[in-house]
Amino acid sequence: MLSAPLYAQDTTAKNLDEVIIRQRQKSTTINMIDPIKKEKIGERELLKAACCNLSESFETTPSVDVAFTDAVSGYKQIQMLGLAGPYTSITRENIPDARGLSAVTGLTFTPGTWIEGMQLSKGTGSVVNGYEGVAGQINVEWRKPFDEKEERWHLNAYQSSQGRSEANLVHNNRLNDRLSTNIFLHGRSQWLKLDQNNDGFLDQPLDKQFIAANRWFWFGPNRWEIQGGIKTVYVENTGGQWAYEKGSEQKAGAPWGFELNMQRHEGWAKLGKIFKNPAKSIGLQLSGIYHHQDARFGNRAYEATQKSFYANLIYQTFISNTNHILKLGASTLADDYDERWTGTAYTRTEVVPGAFAEYAYNAQKLNIVAGLRGDYHNIFGAFVTPRLHLRYAPAERSVFRVSAGRAQRTANIFAENMGYMASNRTLHIQTKETGKAYGLDPEVAWNYGINFTQKFQLDYRDGAFSVDYYYTDFKNQIVTDLEDPHQVSFYNLQGSSFANSFQAQLDYEVIHNLDLRVAYRWYDVRTEFQTGLKEKPLIAAHRAFANLGYETKNHWKFDYTVQWIGSKRIPSVHAHHNVGITGETRSPDFVQMNAQISKSWNDKFEVYLGGENLTNYMMHDPIIGAADPYAAGFDASMIWGPVMGINIYAGFRWKIF
Amino acid sequence: MKRFILLLFISVFSISSFAQSNIKTETFKVEGNCGMCKKRIEESAYIKGVKRAEWNKESQILTVIYRSSRTTLEDIAQSIAKAGHSSEKAESSEKDYNRLPTCCQYKTQSCDH
Numbered sequence: 001m002l003s004a005p006l007y008a009q010d011t012t013a014k015n016l017d018e019v020i021i022r023q024r025q026k027s028t029t030i031n032m033i034d035p036i037k038k039e040k041i042g043e044r045e046l047l048k049a050a051c052c053n054l055s056e057s058f059e060t061t062p063s064v065d066v067a068f069t070d071a072v073s074g075y076k077q078i079q080m081l082g083l084a085g086p087y088t089s090i091t092r093e094n095i096p097d098a099r100g101l102s103a104v105t106g107l108t109f110t111p112g113t114w115i116e117g118m119q120l121s122k123g124t125g126s127v128v129n130g131y132e133g134v135a136g137q138i139n140v141e142w143r144k145p146f147d148e149k150e151e152r153w154h155l156n157a158y159q160s161s162q163g164r165s166e167a168n169l170v171h172n173n174r175l176n177d178r179l180s181t182n183i184f185l186h187g188r189s190q191w192l193k194l195d196q197n198n199d200g201f202l203d204q205p206l207d208k209q210f211i212a213a214n215r216w217f218w219f220g221p222n223r224w225e226i227q228g229g230i231k232t233v234y235v236e237n238t239g240g241q242w243a244y245e246k247g248s249e250q251k252a253g254a255p256w257g258f259e260l261n262m263q264r265h266e267g268w269a270k271l272g273k274i275f276k277n278p279a280k281s282i283g284l285q286l287s288g289i290y291h292h293q294d295a296r297f298g299n300r301a302y303e304a305t306q307k308s309f310y311a312n313l314i315y316q317t318f319i320s321n322t323n324h325i326l327k328l329g330a331s332t333l334a335d336d337y338d339e340r341w342t343g344t345a346y347t348r349t350e351v352v353p354g355a356f357a358e359y360a361y362n363a364q365k366l367n368i369v370a371g372l373r374g375d376y377h378n379i380f381g382a383f384v385t386p387r388l389h390l391r392y393a394p395a396e397r398s399v400f401r402v403s404a405g406r407a408q409r410t411a412n413i414f415a416e417n418m419g420y421m422a423s424n425r426t427l428h429i430q431t432k433e434t435g436k437a438y439g440l441d442p443e444v445a446w447n448y449g450i451n452f453t454q455k456f457q458l459d460y461r462d463g464a465f466s467v468d469y470y471y472t473d474f475k476n477q478i479v480t481d482l483e484d485p486h487q488v489s490f491y492n493l494q495g496s497s498f499a500n501s502f503q504a505q506l507d508y509e510v511i512h513n514l515d516l517r518v519a520y521r522w523y524d525v526r527t528e529f530q531t532g533l534k535e536k537p538l539i540a541a542h543r544a545f546a547n548l549g550y551e552t553k554n555h556w557k558f559d560y561t562v563q564w565i566g567s568k569r570i571p572s573v574h575a576h577h578n579v580g581i582t583g584e585t586r587s588p589d590f591v592q593m594n595a596q597i598s599k600s601w602n603d604k605f606e607v608y609l610g611g612e613n614l615t616n617y618m619m620h621d622p623i624i625g626a627a628d629p630y631a632a633g634f635d636a637s638m639i640w641g642p643v644m645g646i647n648i649y650a651g652f653r654w655k656i657f
Numbered sequence: 658m659k660r661f662i663l664l665l666f667i668s669v670f671s672i673s674s675f676a677q678s679n680i681k682t683e684t685f686k687v688e689g690n691c692g693m694c695k696k697r698i699e700e701s702a703y704i705k706g707v708k709r710a711e712w713n714k715e716s717q718i719l720t721v722i723y724r725s726s727r728t729t730l731e732d733i734a735q736s737i738a739k740a741g742h743s744s745e746k747a748e749s750s751e752k753d754y755n756r757l758p759t760c761c762q763y764k765t766q767s768c769d770h
Contacts, residue, residue, distance in 0.1 A: 459708065460708035460709040460722050461708075461709070512703055553700060
């Protein structure tokens with residue numbers, strides 16, 4: 001099951017010369033057995049696109065949408081089930097990863113080369129992993145040094161026409177049968193100033209980024225497993241208007257600048273033991289994170305520090321036989337936030353101890369996973385999180401899945417909405433309370449989903465058809481109200497807020513080695529703002545996707561992705577200074593295309609060349625009021641489409657030994 | 658009109674059944690060494706006329722579905738032999754066998770998994 005922190009390891013002596021190449025399988029496979037619907041995104045899928053970091057790894061996955069948060073910072077946010085990135089739980093081998101202050105920026109802290117694969121699930125997940133994720137879970141697996149398939153050295157270098165250079169290195173070292181370690185290094189620089197839309201602002205900020213990690217694995221006698229690791233991140237961004245120089249004074253008349261500096265240090269450990277009966281095991285996950293960020297948007301500053309500690313103890317056993325698995329455990333999640341926005345300080349400490357139990361019933365055609373968590377939040381009090389997953393397989397290749405559950409989280413209104421800081425909107429918290437989290441309540445949502453997957457064979461080639469529907473209902477939400485062009489208002493939900501999400505997807509091997517994937521998504525996301533029940537801004541109701549992948553016998557790979565994104569609602573904005581406030585509008589629908597060609601030799605050396613936004617489709621004037629960034633109407637956050645034009649990139653991947 | 662429809666139905670049915678009887682599913686043993694060779698064996702089996710090829714590493718049996726009007730079992734075995742894997746239907750030449758990566762050389766190496 002997903003939540004076990006342990007890796008079963010076969011310790012018989014291996015012929016190290018042999019490398020096992022997995023048989024040709026779909027690069028993304030849908031698990032048919034697990035009651036929780038998981039899409040497994042393998043290395044083959046990740047290699048289809050430039051995939052420089054996690055935020056760019058979903059180009060060929062229709063379940064996740066990616067969009068820029070604004071036209072200045074260069075950061076992208078994911079969206080699942082029509083809900084923004086922070087509603088998705090992002091974990092690294094089941095330890096919470098990008099959350100809190102790093103809910104949006106954290107996706108750039110995992111370089112693509114480090115990733116072995118990912119599991120993506122929609123809806124609320126298992127109680128074992130916490131109570132926060134409502135839209136889904138993205139669990140990232142890093143390369144494992146004890147895996148025989150892993151080469152000792154992975155080297156990757158990347159260069160794009162838009163001026164981004166990147167280098168990655170992964171070194172795996174199996175010291176002996178029991179002990180192994182790997183080192184991960186990443187360096188990146190955006191060194192070219194570009195303004196393709198001629199609005200006077202850099203399309204992407206200049207940046208320097210350095211990330212390093214080291215982890216150790218020890219498989220002891222009596223089936224003990226110990227794992228420990230550290231990771232460190234340094235990021236420096238400078239953007240805004242072309243003439244802006246880092247550190248210069250920000251005031252009317254001087255160039256408007258954007259700066260973001262981040263440092264993050266993490267340490268984690270996992271201890272586990274599998275008992276004589278392999279269905280019984282116990283594991284402990286520990287994680288400590290220190291994250292500091294410093295941002296300047298014109299003459300407004302946002303500074304924040306987060307200290308986080310997580311511990312999760314899981315005991316797995318069975319009742320009479322392995323068809324009845326029981327997991328029991330306890331966890332603690334503690335976060336200390338210290339934020340400052342335009343001089344006002346916001347601090348809070350959250351300590352949430354809790355306990356959980358999960359029962360899994362496995363029969364041939366029916367699986368049920370029922371979980372219950374009880375947590376006590378030091379600020380908000382006690383709450384209960386029930387989760388239910390059902391899987392029914394009427395035939396070998398047909399599966400129905402149903403899920404339902406509750407999720408709760410504390411909205412970090414500043415860190416999650418940094419995109420709106422790139423404007424002259426006042427960030428206004430509407431509350432009469434003090435204390436709590438910015439004087440606001442926690443977000444609580446219920447999610448219900450149903451999925452049907454049918455695998456088939458047509459003309460002796462494999463295919464799969466999948467449909468799903470999810471409904472998310474917020475009992476409380478921190479509404480981010482953009483209806484007034486001069487403000488962003490945050491307030492507790494009064495009324496209803498919900499998201500309907502429908503997805504239909506078809507995967508089929510059209511001819512041998514030519515894979516086709518087509519998908520259609522429909523979203524209906526509405527919130528009761530103070531001005532009434534309206535569509536959530538900047539979310540397209542209709543989206544279509546198609547991807548073609550072809551591989552030849554001499555290892556040439558061709559990948560082509562085309563997306564059609566429908567119209568989005570844009571709330572009223574303060575247009576050019578002499579026009580004033582315009583009413584609500586709708587963005588046009590548009591088509592976006594990406595393609596990539598690669599050639600590999602002996603599965604060891606690969607060269608790739610690709611293009612993003614091949615139609616060179618760009619928003620005209622993405623920044624409202626760009627001519628006068630210190631005036632009231634300046635707003636770089638109303639982004640509904642690509643901010644940059646065509647991008648050509650090339651790189652190589654070299655696996656040694 | 659009725660007779661025309663009947664004739665049409667019969668001819669369509671017989672064309673499709675003729676096409677169907679063309680498709681054969683056969684198995685034969687192909688020598689190979691574990692998982693690494695599976696992909697090579699299967700890919701080399703995909704010559705013109707072959708619909709599907711699956712090689713089981715435990716039993717060493719290759720199941721191939723092909724159109725008998727387009728190709729024969731011997732042609733498929735020859736293609737696999739050219740890639741370095743001998744079978745009960747075709748022997749691999751020394752030159753082709755030696756081109757296999759060391760661990761795949763099934764005559765001398767054994768598989769641990």
